[in-house]
Amino acid sequence: MNLSLIIPAFEEAESLALLHKQITDVLNDSSLSYEIIMVDDGSRDNTWEVISKLYENDQHLKAIKFQRNYGKAAALNEGFRLAKGNVVITFDADLQDDPAEIPALYKMIVEEEYDLVSGWKKKRHDPISKRLPSKLYNKVLRVMSGIKLHDMNCGLKAYKNEVIKNIEVYGEMHRFIPVIVKRAGYYRIGEKIVNHRKRQYGKSKYGIERYMRGFLDLLSIMFVTRFARKPMHLFGLLGSLMFLVGFVILVYLTVTKYVYGIYHMTERPLFYFGLLTIILGTQLFLTGFIAELVSRNAPDRNQYLIDKSIPEN
Numbered sequence: 001m002n003l004s005l006i007i008p009a010f011e012e013a014e015s016l017a018l019l020h021k022q023i024t025d026v027l028n029d030s031s032l033s034y035e036i037i038m039v040d041d042g043s044r045d046n047t048w049e050v051i052s053k054l055y056e057n058d059q060h061l062k063a064i065k066f067q068r069n070y071g072k073a074a075a076l077n078e079g080f081r082l083a084k085g086n087v088v089i090t091f092d093a094d095l096q097d098d099p100a101e102i103p104a105l106y107k108m109i110v111e112e113e114y115d116l117v118s119g120w121k122k123k124r125h126d127p128i129s130k131r132l133p134s135k136l137y138n139k140v141l142r143v144m145s146g147i148k149l150h151d152m153n154c155g156l157k158a159y160k161n162e163v164i165k166n167i168e169v170y171g172e173m174h175r176f177i178p179v180i181v182k183r184a185g186y187y188r189i190g191e192k193i194v195n196h197r198k199r200q201y202g203k204s205k206y207g208i209e210r211y212m213r214g215f216l217d218l219l220s221i222m223f224v225t226r227f228a229r230k231p232m233h234l235f236g237l238l239g240s241l242m243f244l245v246g247f248v249i250l251v252y253l254t255v256t257k258y259v260y261g262i263y264h265m266t267e268r269p270l271f272y273f274g275l276l277t278i279i280l281g282t283q284l285f286l287t288g289f290i291a292e293l294v295s296r297n298a299p300d301r302n303q304y305l306i307d308k309s310i311p312e313n
Helices: 013-028 047-056 072-082 099-110 128-145 173-183 209-227 232-258 269-297
Strands: 003-009 034-040 061-066 087-090 116-120 157-160 189-193 306-310
Touching (some): 003 013, 013 034, 013 099, 061 072, 099 116, 099 189, 116 173
Parallel strands (some): 003 087, 034 061
């Protein structure tokens, strides 16, 4: 199969039929074999009913419905698990991504051999309250990750199938997929300017809390991608350094007492600082040791309750 299209949807019943028509109009004019995978992320409106009706007239369509809302990362991860196409393209369900971009994105993966191509909404139709934080976030992430993309979080992305089968997204890590892809060893990451359309129906599912969590998520992904499988390399190193500092301080105080006759060492602030660094160093080292054991025996994080599926299993 040439192409898999993955569409996470949370309460986007009004948009899905039109999006489906636009996608099939583009693909029916091509010679590509394809599948469309819709993931209903626990919607409480009639999103699943719309998807079921679309399936009646389109056997290219596959879909699953979560028992509850798990988030976009979970929906993408399940879509990646199901995808069979050599090229995988992800779409947001709100009609802001243009299906006319599909052929060019497909060509960049197949002919130019990119591992990942991320859309860049150079001209955005979002309010300034959304554009400015996004620019700051992308600038910081470019510096920290070394990935020169203008829009890391664009929902319109194309991947090699091999890439999506070798990465895992969970929590809210969908914002950092290019970072995850790079850390997995796929370095051919490209960018394409794409058309950004105004939202026609519904409202954005992201509020101010998204920006409040952004910095913590950024720290999380930088830690997880580097140390998730080797936490001892971080905690063990920090713990050893702090223990060494404390040990040197206490050796110094011991020498000053017995060699130079400087008593009352326990009354000096330096003594308590040395003890503190030894204690913290020991705790950090033990934290790394425990984290190492946990990481080697952790169950799969991506386990989600599936309520319904199309076609039924």
